[in-house]
Amino acid sequence: MSSSRYEQGLAKLQQIDGQAGENVINSLRDIAPDFARYLIEFPFGDIYSRPGLDLRSREIAVVAALTALGNAAPQLKVHIEGALNVGVSRDEVVEVIMQMAVYAGFPAALNGLFAAKEVFAARPAACTP
Amino acid sequence: MSSSRYEQGLAKLQQIDGQAGENVINSLRDIAPDFARYLIEFPFGDIYSRPGLDLRSREIAVVAALTALGNAAPQLKVHIEGALNVGVSRDEVVEVIMQMAVYAGFPAALNGLFAAKEVFAARPAACTP
Amino acid sequence: MSSSRYEQGLAKLQQIDGQAGENVINSLRDIAPDFARYLIEFPFGDIYSRPGLDLRSREIAVVAALTALGNAAPQLKVHIEGALNVGVSRDEVVEVIMQMAVYAGFPAALNGLFAAKEVFAARPAACTP
Amino acid sequence: MSSSRYEQGLAKLQQIDGQAGENVINSLRDIAPDFARYLIEFPFGDIYSRPGLDLRSREIAVVAALTALGNAAPQLKVHIEGALNVGVSRDEVVEVIMQMAVYAGFPAALNGLFAAKEVFAARPAACTP
Amino acid sequence: MSSSRYEQGLAKLQQIDGQAGENVINSLRDIAPDFARYLIEFPFGDIYSRPGLDLRSREIAVVAALTALGNAAPQLKVHIEGALNVGVSRDEVVEVIMQMAVYAGFPAALNGLFAAKEVFAARPAACTP
Amino acid sequence: MSSSRYEQGLAKLQQIDGQAGENVINSLRDIAPDFARYLIEFPFGDIYSRPGLDLRSREIAVVAALTALGNAAPQLKVHIEGALNVGVSRDEVVEVIMQMAVYAGFPAALNGLFAAKEVFAARPAACTP
Numbered sequence: 001m002s003s004s005r006y007e008q009g010l011a012k013l014q015q016i017d018g019q020a021g022e023n024v025i026n027s028l029r030d031i032a033p034d035f036a037r038y039l040i041e042f043p044f045g046d047i048y049s050r051p052g053l054d055l056r057s058r059e060i061a062v063v064a065a066l067t068a069l070g071n072a073a074p075q076l077k078v079h080i081e082g083a084l085n086v087g088v089s090r091d092e093v094v095e096v097i098m099q100m101a102v103y104a105g106f107p108a109a110l111n112g113l114f115a116a117k118e119v120f121a122a123r124p125a126a127c128t129p
Numbered sequence: 130m131s132s133s134r135y136e137q138g139l140a141k142l143q144q145i146d147g148q149a150g151e152n153v154i155n156s157l158r159d160i161a162p163d164f165a166r167y168l169i170e171f172p173f174g175d176i177y178s179r180p181g182l183d184l185r186s187r188e189i190a191v192v193a194a195l196t197a198l199g200n201a202a203p204q205l206k207v208h209i210e211g212a213l214n215v216g217v218s219r220d221e222v223v224e225v226i227m228q229m230a231v232y233a234g235f236p237a238a239l240n241g242l243f244a245a246k247e248v249f250a251a252r253p254a255a256c257t258p
Numbered sequence: 259m260s261s262s263r264y265e266q267g268l269a270k271l272q273q274i275d276g277q278a279g280e281n282v283i284n285s286l287r288d289i290a291p292d293f294a295r296y297l298i299e300f301p302f303g304d305i306y307s308r309p310g311l312d313l314r315s316r317e318i319a320v321v322a323a324l325t326a327l328g329n330a331a332p333q334l335k336v337h338i339e340g341a342l343n344v345g346v347s348r349d350e351v352v353e354v355i356m357q358m359a360v361y362a363g364f365p366a367a368l369n370g371l372f373a374a375k376e377v378f379a380a381r382p383a384a385c386t387p
Numbered sequence: 388m389s390s391s392r393y394e395q396g397l398a399k400l401q402q403i404d405g406q407a408g409e410n411v412i413n414s415l416r417d418i419a420p421d422f423a424r425y426l427i428e429f430p431f432g433d434i435y436s437r438p439g440l441d442l443r444s445r446e447i448a449v450v451a452a453l454t455a456l457g458n459a460a461p462q463l464k465v466h467i468e469g470a471l472n473v474g475v476s477r478d479e480v481v482e483v484i485m486q487m488a489v490y491a492g493f494p495a496a497l498n499g500l501f502a503a504k505e506v507f508a509a510r511p512a513a514c515t516p
Numbered sequence: 517m518s519s520s521r522y523e524q525g526l527a528k529l530q531q532i533d534g535q536a537g538e539n540v541i542n543s544l545r546d547i548a549p550d551f552a553r554y555l556i557e558f559p560f561g562d563i564y565s566r567p568g569l570d571l572r573s574r575e576i577a578v579v580a581a582l583t584a585l586g587n588a589a590p591q592l593k594v595h596i597e598g599a600l601n602v603g604v605s606r607d608e609v610v611e612v613i614m615q616m617a618v619y620a621g622f623p624a625a626l627n628g629l630f631a632a633k634e635v636f637a638a639r640p641a642a643c644t645p
Numbered sequence: 646m647s648s649s650r651y652e653q654g655l656a657k658l659q660q661i662d663g664q665a666g667e668n669v670i671n672s673l674r675d676i677a678p679d680f681a682r683y684l685i686e687f688p689f690g691d692i693y694s695r696p697g698l699d700l701r702s703r704e705i706a707v708v709a710a711l712t713a714l715g716n717a718a719p720q721l722k723v724h725i726e727g728a729l730n731v732g733v734s735r736d737e738v739v740e741v742i743m744q745m746a747v748y749a750g751f752p753a754a755l756n757g758l759f760a761a762k763e764v765f766a767a768r769p770a771a772c773t774p
Contacts, residue, residue, distance in 0.1 A: 024497065031504045034308075035485050039493060042300045043231040050292075053224035057189050061225050064190035065197035065232045068621075070716040071457040072494035075232075095182035096190050098680050102172040103194045103204075103621045105584075106684060107717035110669065117676045153626065160633045163695075164614050168622060171687045179679075197492075199329035200586040201623035227293050233492045234455075235297060236330035239282065246289045301489040311482035318444050319451035319483050323490045326452035326750075328587040333490075353440035354448050356551050360430040361452045361462075363713075363748045364555060365588035368540065375547045411755065418762045421566075422743050426751060429558045437550075458715035459752035559747040569740035573705050577741050580706035581713035581748045591748075611698035612706050618688040619710045619720075 006037065009045025016048065016055060016082040024078065059083035060096055067097050067112035068104035076112065080119045090120055135166065138174025145177065145184060145211040153207065188212035189225055196226050196241035197233035205241065209248045219249055264295065267303025274306065274313065274340040282336065317341035318354055325355050325370035326362035334370065338377045348378055393424065396432025403435065403442060403469040411465065446470035447483055454484050454499035455491035463499065467506045477507055522553065525561025532564065532571065532598040540594065575599035576612055583613050583628035584620035592628065596635045606636055651682065654690025661693065661700060661727040669723065704728035705741055712742050712757035713749035721757065725764045735765055 013021040028036040048058060059082050066076040083093050093116055101109035142150040157165040177187060188211050195205040212222050222245055230238035271279040286294040306316060317340050324334040341351050351374055359367035400408040415423040435445060446469050453463040470480050480503055488496035529537040544552040564574060575598050582592040599609050609632055617625035658666040673681040693703060704727050711721040728738050738761055746754035 028497075028500065031507070032481050032485060032500050035488075035496070035500065038300070038304060038485075038488070039497075042296070042304075043493060046296060046300075047228050047231055050224060052220050053228075057186065057221070057225070058228060060186050060190050061193035061228055062232055064194045065229060066494065068194035068198055069233065069457075069494075070714075072232075072492075072498060075494035075497065091181050092186070094677050095179060096186070098677060098683075099176050099182075099187060099190055100194060101621075101680070101683070102176055103191055103201075103623060104198065105617075105619045105621045105624075105717075106688060107619060107711065107714075107720035108621075109680070110673075110684075110720065111717060113673065113677050113680065120676070157626075157629065160636070161610050161614060161629050164617075164625070164629065167614075167617070167687070167691060168626075171683070171691075172622060175683060175687075195623065198586075198623075199327075201621075201627060204623035204626065223290050227290060227296075229492075230293070230296070231493055234330075234488075234490045234495075235301060236324065236327075236333035236490060237492075238293070239286075239297075239333065240330060242286065242290050242293065249289070305486050305489055308482060310478050311486075315444065315447050315479070315483070316486060318448050319486055320490055322448035322452045323455035323487060326456055327491065328585075330490075349439050350444070352548050353437060354444070356548060356554075357434050357440075357445060357448055358452060359551075359554070359750075360434055361449055361459075361750045361752060362456065363588075363746075363750045363753075364559060365582065365585075365591035365748060366750075367551070368544075368555075368591065369588060371544065371548050371551065378547070414762075415755075415758065418765070419739050419743060419758050422746075422754070422758065425558070425562060425743075425746070426755075429554070429562075430751060433554060433558075453752065456715075456752075459750075459756060462752035462755065563744050563747055566740060568736050569744075573702065573737070573741070574744060576702050576706050577709035577744055578748055581709045581745060584710035585713055585749065588748075607697050608702070611695060612702070615692050615698075615703060615706055616710060618692055619707055619717075620714065 005041045005045035007045075008049050009040035009043075012044040012048045013040055016044075016059065016086060017078055018081065018085055020078045020081050055086040056083075056088055059086050059088055060092070063088075063093060063096050063112075064100060067100040067115075068108055070104065070108040070111060073111070073115055076115050077119050080116050081123070084119075084123070090116075134170045134174035136174075137178050138169035138172070141173040141177045142169055145173075145188065145215060146207055147210065147214055149207045149210050184215040185212075185217055188215050188217055189221070192217075192222060192225050192241075193229060196229040196244075197237055199233065199237040199240060202240070202244055205244050206248050209245050210252070213248075213252070219245075263299045263303035265303075266307050267298040267301070270302040270306045271298055274302075274317070274343055275336055276339065276343055278336045278339050313344040314341075314346055317344050317346055318350070321346075321351060321354050321370075322358060325358040325373075326366055328362065328366040328369060331369070331373055334373050335377050338374050339381070342377075342381070348374075392428045392432035394432075395436050396427035396430075399431040399435045400427055403431075403446070403472060404465055405468065405472055407465045407468050442473040443470075443475055446473050446475055447479070450475075450480060450483050450499075451487060454487040454502075455495055457491060457495040457498060460498070460502055463502050464506050467503050468510070471506075471510070477503075521557045521561035523561075524565050525556035525559075528560040528564045529556055532560075532575065532601060533594055534597065534601055536594045536597050571602040572599075572604055575602050575604055576608070579604075579609060579612050579628075580616060583616040583631075584624055586620065586624040586627060589627070589631055592631050593635050596632050597639070600635075600639070606632075650686045650690035652690075653694050654685035654688075657689040657693045658685055661689075661704065661730060662723055663726065663730055665723045665726050700731040701728075701733055704731050704733055705737075708733075708738060708741050708757075709745060712745040712760075713753055715749065715753040715756060718756070718760055721760050722764050725761050726768070729764075729768070735761075 025036045062079045063083050066072050097112035154165045191208045192212050195201050226241035283294045320337045321341050324330050355370035412423045449466045450470050453459050484499035541552045578595045579599050582588050613628035670681045707724045708728050711717050742757035
């Protein structure tokens with residue numbers, strides 16, 4: 001029997017975002033517990049569990065989008081971690097963010113690079129290429 | 130001797146965006162010819178020519194970003210074409226755009242899907258997977 | 259036995275968006291049929307079906323948000339219809355959109371008002387207050 | 388004789404935003420005192436004083452819009468307070484913000500929920516439902 | 517005796533936006549006549565009538581902002597006209613828009629340039645430098 | 646012989662942004678040194694070095710755009726400094742930012758004014774008008 005959306009989503013969230021994902025879920029418990037459930041079920045249970053695109057490409061897509069939008073720094077940091085967790089290298093993360101200067105301007109790319117710098121500094125170098 | 134930024138950029142633009150890219154350059158000739166040159170030199174000559182990230186990943190990043198921003202439909206269509214040109218499949222393009230519902234909302238994803246539908250319809254199916 | 263998310267969502271979509279909602283679903287069939295399902299299940303089956311906020315308030319919220327974002331005209335029109343369908347008056351729709359001049363600027367409000375004008379013109383006056 | 392736009396606006400600002408609104412006005416005194424006047428006169432004297440939409444609906448609209456835009460956290464917090472002040476319940480504020488995941492993505496909704504959490508924590512529970 | 521905000525605003529609107537501004541006002545008559553009045557009174561009667569910044573600089577500011585936002589094409593066109601009307605040259609308009617590639621990305625600048633191209637084409641060359 | 650894009654750009658960056666610009670360049674050294682080079686070469690070497698628009702107008706344009714976008718506070722502060730450095734007065738900076746209330750809403754203008762307040766406070770009054 002296939003696992004439920006919730007169980008699949010939780011496993012996918014842990015695989016991609018690790019501790020950072022769990023922290024987001026915990027921070028919702030006292031304000032909007034149902035939203036924590038939706039976050040697990042729809043993005044991770046439905047979307048990230050689809051077989052049509054590898055996780056590496058998915059994390060490149062989200063780092064690009066959040067850098068370009070430029071208004072969601074905490075989530076960008078979680079997904080820079082996520083990208084590293086699924087095998088995107090530090091150099092590749094930097095390439096994706098730099099490319100966003102073309103599509104969303106230099107300020108968006110600069111703020112993305114500073115977010116990456118923070119994530120890289122907080123993470124043992126041994127964890128990732 | 131290595132080719133100039135302009136020559137490298139032009140080659141890269143043709144490789145990625147093909148005729149659609151050339152059309153953009155031509156449409157700038159009578160209003161801002163220098164901007165056509167910058168567009169070739171910086172995004173394509175500098176950024177896309179960097180070896181640190183494959184073109185497939187770069188096109189996934191830009192389709193994601195332009196879908197999320199939701200205010201640049203013509204450029205999104207050019208890069209959906211670009212993604213197909215460098216080996217992203219139609220199904221993968223659709224996956225990237227659907228994923229943007231999570232990061233930029235359902236309207237952004239819907240408008241991205243309708244852009245993809247137009248591009249796919251105008252392009253002989255034989256061209257791409 | 260309670261109905262499924264899909265069934266609940268489809269009923270809610272029809273109640274709110276009527277024919278316009280059905281058109282969106284149909285337009286997705288050949289490009290991303292799974293996305294049509296997600297659109298029914300998550301926004302309408304999960305969110306709009308929650309008892310904690312009346313549909314009138316929900317449609318006021320979405321007309322406000324899409325006017326402010328200013329990059330999703332087709333979805334704004336669908337939800338101006340939706341607002342009228344759940345009992346928001348034409349005058350109230352206009353008030354919500356005008357108020358967005360304060361939070362997103364006069365151009366966003368102007369484009370929202372022109373969207374409302376189109377929706378009102380296409381809809382028999384008898385349908386709504 | 389009807390009161391002036393300024394007087395009406397000031398009364399409306401105090402009714403809706405209370406101390407938080409007054410703080411905004413005070414913070415403008417040394418940099419742009421005329422802007423403090425415009426802020427009272429146009430949004431509050433002109434728009435919020437219009438009879439065509441109740442204040443509850445107006446505050447739902449602005450919480451939705453600022454959550455969706457995602458780039459004005461201080462003003463979002465002021466209006467979460469404002470919503471509570473005019474009779475929107477904490478649960479309804481949370482519903483409006485969660486709904487924005489559909490229209491502006493999960494990061495926008497998450498950041499809106501964290502803003503609400505801060506406002507709720509700083510406010511005596513007895514003040515609001 | 518100094519003229520009223522409405523009269524001052526109307527004169528300023530005509531000076532800057534000419535026929536294009538009048539068209540906007542007319543298009544609001546049947547949907548939101550009060551909004552036409554606010555548009556004259558606040559932006560033009562209050563803001564543009566302030567002596568602290570010349571109209572040339574004000575129109576450069578608005579062309580820059582609307583190009584960068586990228587979601588208000590009709591208003592951008594009105595203000596490209598406005599810029600020409602108050603003495604900004606066609607070449608200077610193009611420079612401002614090109615510069616926005618740096619702050620909001622190449623797609624925003626491209627769409628701004630195409631808007632300028634349309635405005636320039638529709639306007640007798642003799643009108644402007 | 647004319648100086649290179651890099652040299653021209655560096656001189657222009659120092660003229661406009663002074664120490665604040667140099668800090669940005671330095672902060673990129675350990676994360677994306679090539680991006681520091683692009684930042685000097687394209688925005689400053691190519692765009693700001695063009696003769697078609699005076700630096701005063703260019704800085705008015707960028708303060709307007711970054712205020713309107715509302716998602717790049719650090720870069721807005723750098724360019725408020727830049728505006729003062731090239732001869733825009735404090736009062737004119739305030740006028741540009743206030744005007745953005747019309748095009749991007751009052752929250753964007755408020756946050757721009759608070760950024761200006763910080764920059765003005767940190768800068769000896771003697772430096773600028």
